[in-house]
Amino acid sequence: MEEEPRWLDAREQRAWRGYLAMQAQLQATLHRRLQADAGLSLADFDVLVALTDRGGEPVRAGELAALLQWEKSRLSHHLARMERRGLVAREDCPDDARGAFVVLTAAGRRAQEAAAPAHVAAVRELVFDGLTSEQVDALIGVTDEVRARIAGR
Amino acid sequence: MEEEPRWLDAREQRAWRGYLAMQAQLQATLHRRLQADAGLSLADFDVLVALTDRGGEPVRAGELAALLQWEKSRLSHHLARMERRGLVAREDCPDDARGAFVVLTAAGRRAQEAAAPAHVAAVRELVFDGLTSEQVDALIGVTDEVRARIAGR
DNA sequence: CCGGAATAGTTGACGCGTCACCCAACGTTC
DNA sequence: GAACGTTGGGTGACGCGTCAACTATTCCGG
Numbered sequence: 001m002e003e004e005p006r007w008l009d010a011r012e013q014r015a016w017r018g019y020l021a022m023q024a025q026l027q028a029t030l031h032r033r034l035q036a037d038a039g040l041s042l043a044d045f046d047v048l049v050a051l052t053d054r055g056g057e058p059v060r061a062g063e064l065a066a067l068l069q070w071e072k073s074r075l076s077h078h079l080a081r082m083e084r085r086g087l088v089a090r091e092d093c094p095d096d097a098r099g100a101f102v103v104l105t106a107a108g109r110r111a112q113e114a115a116a117p118a119h120v121a122a123v124r125e126l127v128f129d130g131l132t133s134e135q136v137d138a139l140i141g142v143t144d145e146v147r148a149r150i151a152g153r
Numbered sequence: 154m155e156e157e158p159r160w161l162d163a164r165e166q167r168a169w170r171g172y173l174a175m176q177a178q179l180q181a182t183l184h185r186r187l188q189a190d191a192g193l194s195l196a197d198f199d200v201l202v203a204l205t206d207r208g209g210e211p212v213r214a215g216e217l218a219a220l221l222q223w224e225k226s227r228l229s230h231h232l233a234r235m236e237r238r239g240l241v242a243r244e245d246c247p248d249d250a251r252g253a254f255v256v257l258t259a260a261g262r263r264a265q266e267a268a269a270p271a272h273v274a275a276v277r278e279l280v281f282d283g284l285t286s287e288q289v290d291a292l293i294g295v296t297d298e299v300r301a302r303i304a305g306r
Numbered sequence: 307c308c309g310g311a312a313t314a315g316t317t318g319a320c321g322c323g324t325c326a327c328c329c330a331a332c333g334t335t336c
Numbered sequence: 337g338a339a340c341g342t343t344g345g346g347t348g349a350c351g352c353g354t355c356a357a358c359t360a361t362t363c364c365g366g
Contacts (some may be wrong), residue, residue, distance in 0.1 A: 003288075006273070006274075008277070008281065011286070012281050014293055015289050015293045016276060018292075018293055018296035018297060019292065021222070022295075022296040023180075024222065025304075027176075053246075069177065069178075087169075120160060121159075122159065123161070124159060125302070126303055127169070127299055128161065128165050128169075130298045130299060130301075131295060131299075135200055135294060136168050137164070138233065138287075138288060138291035138292075138294075138295070139168045139171070139242075140164070140171055141291075142175075142288050143171035143172050143289070144171060145283045146179060146284075147178060148283075150178045150182055150277060
């Protein structure tokens, strides 16, 4: 009754291990650089970018969570830490007393503006400057396919 | 004196956001599945695989850290948790009294063998079954290039 | 209007990863 | 063989993410 599993062949192995290594190193490197030259984590940065994309208007917490594809609980914890550091603030929502608005503080906006150029430069340097435009297209194809499969379950 | 940063163009943006989304979702999905049907985290699994690859011989902690590309401190914390659960054991090293050997316990070996087939199946299902062999080649090309750039600094 | 289901968001506990720091053993040099 | 720097590894504090449980509000059927 033993189902022999279909293992990965040599190319697939190589691609998979390469992917795992790349993703770990890339994330670690970008994180360390952002932390070093702006004092922000990647997660902080994502939150700040999502808020600035909304043009400084208050954003409902739930909406922010959906934008980031984060669980509400994660967002709540993270906002608490960012609020402690003065990067964002929470306001209560008049329409729905259960709700909460999140806004960027001046310090938060400054931090985002200070961090962005170096972060983009790092992404360029480590990723896109090394890829041909065919490789970029291929990457889009792969990520779209995998995401579709994950979503499709 | 303002250096205008070179932003990402539309294709690059799309590739980058797609990559970030894919990597987050893929990791989360694989992690949840492994946790659900084997009670292991991805990190646990990596440790167990590294140890079984060494054929059951004790492995020096530092060597294991190098294999996994983990910091020693991370490995130390993780081994402590795995030891508590009976998956691995530490032995002291006769050659070098500072050193520590790590070995798989019987339970650890069983857990790895039980977890592997479903995990490989998930990787296949979510990734490789959806990709053409050209896409796999392209993925290898991209990961190799990016890793080289990270290493090269 | 009342009572229960759904919704918005928070909290606590716990596993995980990093950083900074520590300690013990080693080995080299004089 | 004593002193010194190095190496192997562990620790504690803290930020992060998840899960489960909780609170407060709103919505809806009767």
